[in-house]
Amino acid sequence: MEQNHSTGGVANLRKATLYNNYFRREMWTGEHLQITVMAIPVGGEVGKEIHTELDQLLVVEQGSASVFMGKQEEEELPFVGEATEGSGILVPAGTYHNVVNDGRIPLKMFSVYAPPKHPVGTLQKTKADADREEIS
Numbered sequence: 463m464e465q466n467h468s469t470g471g472v473a474n475l476r477k478a479t480l481y482n483n484y485f486r487r488e489m490w491t492g493e494h495l496q497i498t499v500m501a502i503p504v505g506g507e508v509g510k511e512i513h514t515e516l517d518q519l520l521v522v523e524q525g526s527a528s529v530f531m532g533k534q535e536e537e538e539l540p541f542v543g544e545a546t547e548g549s550g551i552l553v554p555a556g557t558y559h560n561v562v563n564d565g566r567i568p569l570k571m572f573s574v575y576a577p578p579k580h581p582v583g584t585l586q587k588t589k590a591d592a593d594r595e596e597i598s
Contacts, residue, residue: 473497479523479572485592488584489572496578499592502527506589507562510539519575520551520561525569531559541556 475497478489482499489497500520500556502508512535528545531553539558545551551571553559563569586592 474498474523475493475572476523479521479568479570482570483568484585484587485589486573486580486584486586488580488582491578491580491582494578495574495576498573498580500569500573500577502561502563502589504563504566504570506569507560508558509589509593510558510591512558513553513575513579515555515577516579517555518553518559519574520545520553520571520577521574522547522549522551523570525563525567526565527569528562528564529559530562533557538549547568559564 473490479499483501484499485502485532486498486500489499500508503524506544522545524547526544527564529542529545529551530540533556539560545561551561561569561571586595
């Protein structure tokens with residue numbers, strides 16, 4: 463799908479996700495939602511985070527992950543379940559969450575944020591890049 467954010471279209475989300483090798487890349491942003499694709503290396507993680515004003519859906523296209531969620535900002539989030547290819551991880555606004563790649567291959571997923579979270583054109587090659595952008 464072209465990066466024309468003013469119109470809709472058709473996108474092969476699976477293909478875009480599987481071909482992505484960056485930690486996070488913004489794929490499309492509309493007025494009320496956004497799609498990013500993500501690649502988490504073996505042993506890597508999204509990192510504990512919370513979105514107070516938006517709901518999020520993460521869809522696993524490759525690999526497996528342990529999912530942790532909770533309402534408290536405690537050190538350890540409770541284990542919620544294992545996500546594998548085809549799984550959807552549903553994250554309501556105001557929920558702390560983390561996704562950890564516990565498989566043997568890169569974890570590839572796409573994320574839907576409603577409303578949008580990241581600036582149009584976001585490209586974070588690594589988690590360290592993403593962490594630096596969150597701080598600034």
